Amino acid sequence: MSTDEVTLASVQTSVDGLRDLFHRRLVEDKAKNRLYEELFHEMTFVRDELVGQFLTPMIVDIVRILDRLDTPGADALVTSVVAELEEALERQGVMSVLASGTFDPTVHDMAGLVESGHVPGGDIVECLRPGYTLGGKTVRPALVTVARTLREAPGLQEAEDND
Incomplete structure (x- = not known):
């Protein structure tokens, strides 16, 4: 075998190795992306459950308090508290x-x-x-x-x- 043939065989082996490595990394990336998507869906489900069990009842209670406070003829302090609570709810x-x-x-x-x-x-x-x-x-x-x-x-x- 000549030097050129050895060099060509060496380059071919390197290219095959890189192709194999690229293919494995691509498969690993797809698996990671699938895992990330599954984790995201599970986190979304858990978040929705937490909101439903804990946050929503608390928000309903705050809104009921707002209903009681927001009456015609309320003084400036009560009006200010109502506005601040509404702003806090909007921020959330x-x-x-x-x-x-x-x-x-x-x-x-x-x-x-x-x-x-x-x-x-x-x-x-x-x-x-x-x-x-x-x-x-x-x-x-x-x-x-x-x-x-x-x-x-x-x-x-x-x-x-x-x-």
């Missing part, structure tokens, strides 16, 4: 439910229907109690009244037909 990811627009049963509880000629049926007329979400999940639904379209009075249609 607790968001107010939008209590306007169309009724959404996933974030609203209906207290009743109100006949209205100027608000489209199915739209929220009034918010009786604010609602809150945490991480996209409803902690407490907003209590709202919802509009329904006015039905014509039976005598009104007959009077118009006679004219």
